[in-house]
Amino acid sequence: xxxxxxxxxxxxxxxxxxxxxxxxxxxxxxxxxxxxxxxxxxxxxxxxxxxxxxxxxxxxxxxxxxxxxxxxxxxxxxxxxxxxxxxxxxxxxxxxxxxxxxxxxxxxxxxxxxxxxxxxxxxxxxxxxxxxxxxxxxxxxxxxxxxxxxxxxxxxx
Amino acid sequence: xxxxxxxxxxxxxxxxxxxxxxxxxxxxxxxxxxxxxxxxxxxxxxxxxxxxxxxxxxxxxxxxxxxxxxxxxxxxxxxxxxxxxxxxxxxxxxxxxxxxxxxxxxxxxxxxxxxxxxxxxxxxxxxxxxxxxxxxxxxxxxxxxxxxxxxxxxxxxxxxxxxxxxxxxxx
Numbered sequence: 001x002x003x004x005x006x007x008x009x010x011x012x013x014x015x016x017x018x019x020x021x022x023x024x025x026x027x028x029x030x031x032x033x034x035x036x037x038x039x040x041x042x043x044x045x046x047x048x049x050x051x052x053x054x055x056x057x058x059x060x061x062x063x064x065x066x067x068x069x070x071x072x073x074x075x076x077x078x079x080x081x082x083x084x085x086x087x088x089x090x091x092x093x094x095x096x097x098x099x100x101x102x103x104x105x106x107x108x109x110x111x112x113x114x115x116x117x118x119x120x121x122x123x124x125x126x127x128x129x130x131x132x133x134x135x136x137x138x139x140x141x142x143x144x145x146x147x148x149x150x151x152x153x154x155x156x157x
Numbered sequence: 158x159x160x161x162x163x164x165x166x167x168x169x170x171x172x173x174x175x176x177x178x179x180x181x182x183x184x185x186x187x188x189x190x191x192x193x194x195x196x197x198x199x200x201x202x203x204x205x206x207x208x209x210x211x212x213x214x215x216x217x218x219x220x221x222x223x224x225x226x227x228x229x230x231x232x233x234x235x236x237x238x239x240x241x242x243x244x245x246x247x248x249x250x251x252x253x254x255x256x257x258x259x260x261x262x263x264x265x266x267x268x269x270x271x272x273x274x275x276x277x278x279x280x281x282x283x284x285x286x287x288x289x290x291x292x293x294x295x296x297x298x299x300x301x302x303x304x305x306x307x308x309x310x311x312x313x314x315x316x317x318x319x320x321x322x323x324x325x326x327x328x
Binding site: 004005006009010035036038039044060061063064065067068069096099100102103106108125126128129130132133136137138139140 | 159161192193194197198220223224226227232247248249251252253255256257262285288289291292293295297313314316317318320321324325
């Protein structure tokens, strides 16, 4: 494989990466329903959209900080609990810009805006790592066996 | 390891793919490489920007664990009994194991909702292992353990930060 992975990442555009498209709820969606969707769909976040515009994001992190211990009504609309005005990127931006936003801001989800100003999907940190791994499977996916990946206890201990 | 023929994710150390029978023995030795690809195999996780671990005891309540995650601004806590790592409890578990089943966080010990015996990485492991764990095993939080002692904690953000500095910072 002659292509250098660093050059590949630098040249990649966001539109070439897989995006999550269906993890969208309305501002009025009740908290209980958002919990159910995230749990059953195994989503780490939902994007709150008004029409085609992303107005907020609600993730595992928001649950940890804002809803986990608070005695909230299950019917509370998600717009009262979401993180409003999430950082978005254009679908024409490069992959390095997305990595920078995630590292600097500590985000794992970036709503991606298409040419018409609509939300095209959500780019996740997981998909970025998967994209990188997929381009060097012999380095990342085929790894030699190792012995200490699980905690060892004495026999019968 | 993933079979190059059929992509089946075999357990580590098998000689033949359990799905299609491809001989995997010769693939166990990665070639020395240069550039970023090489550093993924020759760098050590100890060189990455890992975080100090946030630890609770198995008897701590779920409420205490969540409060600690909040105060330490950490997406997970490691559960330690004596000096031994016995489990991990993450922000995802808050939703799937506490809020959805509607258990009482103040009356439940974290040991009841943690993932026992979590996968770990060693400080001497290459960064490629961490990316492998994230992509192939869907692990976002990895305790760094040396000689049975927790020495650090590696998250997805640390991996991205390493990639950014190594690939993008250099260019």
